[in-house]
Amino acid sequence: MSKKVSIGNLTIGGGEKVAVQSMATFKTCTEEAVRQAAELENAGCDILRFSVLDEKDAAAFRELKKAVRMPLVADIHFDHRLAIKAIDGGADKIRINPGNIGGEQCVKAVAEAAKYNGVPIRVGSNTGSIDKEFLTRYGKNEISLAESALKQVAILEKYGVNDIVISVKASSVPLTVKAYEYIAKKTDYPLHLGVTEAGTEYGGVIKNSAALGALLLKGIGDTIRISLSAPPIREVTAAKTLLAALELTTTANLVACPTCGRCEWDCMDFAAKTEKYLSTVSKPIKVAVMGCVVNGPGEAADADVGVAGAKGGCVIFSHGKILKTVKREDLEREFFAEIDKCTR
Ligand code: SF4
Structure with missing residues (x-):
């Protein structure tokens, strides 16, 4: 069983109910993002992720948190200062790639801010971000995907971060399943499940249901996102319907x-x-x-x-x-x- 990790007022892992996650489609510092967050929470979203592109976005979490109770995640690439600002701004979790955030000193600074504020960090890989070392050694497969994510985990652990959530997403259903099965044997950190670039609503729901259903029925997975080229409310509805079908939820x-x-x-x-x-x-x-x-x-x-x-x-x-x-x-x-x- 995975270990428990607290994200704001929500605990995932360790047998807690599987949480439904989605991602906002509006720029984080806008009124539209606030309205979308409230709409998604009402629809049953448990965790919502936002892209952080600049300082305004990083500072927007305080305002967003006035509108919703669910934990909010800041997704940052390349600039560790934005990650620290988002944590200061009230983000409940951050999603980074330690490999592109600016070097080890930058990772260390983010790790310290996260630990000080009790904010967990999601790391992970997808088929477009496999570490070169593993890509050369194993090719593009479940081992290189999972080992890339574990390398990021090791960097965070080096700086004392233990509240970590991991994802290993592929757009291929069989590869997604194999990668999560592989990593579930190697770690007890909670796993965030998803099929990346899954497609439009019809095909995307099928791909996600096939992969996530296979994993969840084996007890693998603590949070899910049914990522779709469709409005995020459709992702939430699909995720809730999937969990109900798998009898893993309290919904009808x-x-x-x-x-x-x-x-x-x-x-x-x-x-x-x-x-x-x-x-x-x-x-x-x-x-x-x-x-x-x-x-x-x-x-x-x-x-x-x-x-x-x-x-x-x-x-x-x-x-x-x-x-x-x-x-x-x-x-x-x-x-x-x-x-x-x-x-x-
Ligand atoms: S419940 Fe009746 S209408 Fe529906 S499929 Fe069965 S026989 Fe047909």
């Missing part, structure tokens, strides 16, 4: 049938409405939306509450037993009221 899990010729109502549309309603539910209930009463209640017998289409209306059922028949026009009110009962 929706099952819905694909429909077939037996379906005589707009089951797909109602499944989408139900999914939206469930996004605010923070209890691990199972909810089913099924096409027909012939097979629906039986196929979804383990659902805490479900609905299936019937002649002229719908039946609402619980654990396979029909509770009541309702008219289509009353369905939304009646069904969501039954969901509410399950969450009390």
